[in-house]
Amino acid sequence: xxxxxxxxxxxxxxxxxxxxxxxTGTPVDEVKRLIKEAEEDRxxxxxxxxxxxxxxxxxxxxxxxxxxxxxQKDVGFDVIAERIHRFPETRTVYxxxxxxxxxxxxxxxxxxxxxxxxxxxxxxxxxxxxxFTQFVLKRYKEEGEIIDGQxxxxxxxxxx
Amino acid sequence: MSTNQKTRKYHISQRADMLSPSGIRKFFDLLASMDGVxxxxxxxxxxxxxxxxxxxxxxxLEKGYTMYTSNAGIPELRQELSRYLRDQYGxxxxxxxxxxxxxxxxxxxxxxxxxxxxxxxxxxVPDPAFVAYEACVILAGGVPVKTPTTEEDGFELNxxxxxxxxxxxxxAILLGYPSNPTGAVMSREKLIDIAEVAKKxxxxxxxxxxxAKLVYGVEHTCFATLPGMxxxxxxxxGFSKAFAMTGWxxxxxxxxxxxxxxxxxxxxxxxxxxxxxxQVAALEALKAGEEASNEMVADYNRRRRxxxxxxxxxxxxxxxxxxxxxxxxxxxxxxxxxxxxxERLLTEEKVAVVPGSAFGECGEGYVRCCYATSLADIEExxxxxxxxxxxxxxx
Numbered sequence: 001x002x003x004x005x006x007x008x009x010x011x012x013x014x015x016x017x018x019x020x021x022x023x024t025g026t027p028v029d030e031v032k033r034l035i036k037e038a039e040e041d042r043x044x045x046x047x048x049x050x051x052x053x054x055x056x057x058x059x060x061x062x063x064x065x066x067x068x069x070x071x072q073k074d075v076g077f078d079v080i081a082e083r084i085h086r087f088p089e090t091r092t093v094y095x096x097x098x099x100x101x102x103x104x105x106x107x108x109x110x111x112x113x114x115x116x117x118x119x120x121x122x123x124x125x126x127x128x129x130x131x132f133t134q135f136v137l138k139r140y141k142e143e144g145e146i147i148d149g150q151x152x153x154x155x156x157x158x159x160x
Numbered sequence: 161m162s163t164n165q166k167t168r169k170y171h172i173s174q175r176a177d178m179l180s181p182s183g184i185r186k187f188f189d190l191l192a193s194m195d196g197v198x199x200x201x202x203x204x205x206x207x208x209x210x211x212x213x214x215x216x217x218x219x220x221l222e223k224g225y226t227m228y229t230s231n232a233g234i235p236e237l238r239q240e241l242s243r244y245l246r247d248q249y250g251x252x253x254x255x256x257x258x259x260x261x262x263x264x265x266x267x268x269x270x271x272x273x274x275x276x277x278x279x280x281x282x283x284x285v286p287d288p289a290f291v292a293y294e295a296c297v298i299l300a301g302g303v304p305v306k307t308p309t310t311e312e313d314g315f316e317l318n319x320x321x322x323x324x325x326x327x328x329x330x331x332a333i334l335l336g337y338p339s340n341p342t343g344a345v346m347s348r349e350k351l352i353d354i355a356e357v358a359k360k361x362x363x364x365x366x367x368x369x370x371x372a373k374l375v376y377g378v379e380h381t382c383f384a385t386l387p388g389m390x391x392x393x394x395x396x397x398g399f400s401k402a403f404a405m406t407g408w409x410x411x412x413x414x415x416x417x418x419x420x421x422x423x424x425x426x427x428x429x430x431x432x433x434x435x436x437x438x439q440v441a442a443l444e445a446l447k448a449g450e451e452a453s454n455e456m457v458a459d460y461n462r463r464r465r466x467x468x469x470x471x472x473x474x475x476x477x478x479x480x481x482x483x484x485x486x487x488x489x490x491x492x493x494x495x496x497x498x499x500x501x502x503e504r505l506l507t508e509e510k511v512a513v514v515p516g517s518a519f520g521e522c523g524e525g526y527v528r529c530c531y532a533t534s535l536a537d538i539e540e541x542x543x544x545x546x547x548x549x550x551x552x553x554x555x
Contacts (some may be wrong), residue, residue, distance in 0.1 A: 008462070023462035158333075
């Protein structure tokens with residue numbers, strides 16, 4: 001049941017518990033309890049809005065940065081990852097397989113801002129010994145949403 | 161025969177003339193001329209076909225699979241389908257000779273009727289039922305014998321009512337469950353009763369199970385799995401509803417060898433084969449489409465709960481549909497006929513539903529609302545319907 005509720009909220013965080021109750025056939029108090037529990041144990045991290053920033057004035061630059069690090073004794077990658085994700089410029093930080101160790105998504109106002117972040121902050125962290133920065137040129141799909149997603153109506157009228 | 165015959169410029173056959181125009185058509189013509197209409201009318205998924213299925217078809221075009229397939233259908237598709245029916249229902253139909261790939265269930269239905277009916281043969285058909293059933297029986301020279309179903313009985317067909325209508329001309333029983341338009345699912349017990357009637361009177365049962373995968377909280381019973389019924393039934397199924405593939409037009413028929421042979425003969429003269437690209441897509445759907453299909457069904461179920469509760473909150477009594485993607489509320493409290501209701505709802509509130517009377521006399525007093533449309537549209541439609549129903553009051 002929690003899975004069903006989470007799927008509904010993941011698709012539309014504004015779905016009220018009353019509606020979720022109808023959609024899942026679960027009493028509304030039960031829905032509220034499950035949501036509260038999920039919030040408390042951080043199954044639900046946050047409710048946020050998916051914005052198409054291309055529609056808004058003001059430049060926003062995204063960069064995908066791969067980072068090679070030297071893992072540290074006992075703590076592995078976690079401590080370095082934490083030192084990186086504490087920078088508010090980083091939106092996403094993953095440990096990844098392949099030739100790099102960490103994947104970092106950075107959002108800034110300009111190329112310059114991101115260049116400064118890489119050269120003055122990221123590469124100075126102890127244990128970071130190589131970075132590979134890729135600027136995002138165009139976003140096609142975000143969190144499962146197609147950005148230019150207004151598709152034409154394809155249904156035609158039919159007798160059935 | 162229609163009186164139009166005299167005023168027409170061209171001669172139209174009696175056979176074509178005998179068919180009544182679909183009651184749904186009229187509304188769609190009206191609908192086409194209007195803006196801002198929310199349609200709960202069209203009975204098809206609002207999803208586009210899952211991408212991996214479309215991609216399989218695109219790849220087949222790139223590789224040049226553009227020729228006819230064998231009349232019965234691509235062998236791999238027939239084998240995969242045979243395996244699917246075995247895994248799903250424990251049914252054994254040989255891919256060679258007991259299974260035919262058709263242009264949607266529509267063609268399969270037509271072939272089945274033409275393969276088994278002689279002029280004047282009677283076919284038991286539920287009322288209300290999908291609009292094509294009656295027409296297909298008539299086109300094959302048969303006589304449809306409507307058998308009423310009621311909301312009180314959950315729109316299930318009763319063996320007793322069937323038996324009352326059996327004559328020495330009765331050849332077959334045509335079932336369509338989960339039901340379009342009511343959303344009813346037949347219980348296993350009631351199907352067993354029908355199987356017994358069929359056995360007793362030596363009838364063939366044609367079971368249109370296009371909505372088999374679209375059931376909510378109940379199990380779909382495939383008619384051919386009932387004791388003795390594999391040998392005296394024709395199973396019809398397809399890909400349109402479960403995999404959101406209506407435009408590909410791929411369906412199938414499974415039946416004993418002699419029947420499939422007769423159907424294949426008609427199929428090869430009238431259709432040759434189903435479209436190659438569509439068959440490739442159907443093969444991909446069977447092999448890898450289950451997850452996407454389950455997701456869609458889960459989503460229909462959420463919308464089903466919303467629309468049924470919404471209709472009841474408005475004050476329309478609504479039978480709980482357990483299958484397909486239709487709600488079939490009673491609109492009697494408005495004092496309107498189902499056609500008046502649908503027509504006024506469309507012109508006054510711009511919501512399209514289909515009058516129940518389009519599906520047979522027993523559909524009078526009901527309208528069909530298809531909930532295979534976005535939740536936002538369903539909710540807006542309910543707001544408009546609420547306004548409409550309160551205007552006409554509750555009598």
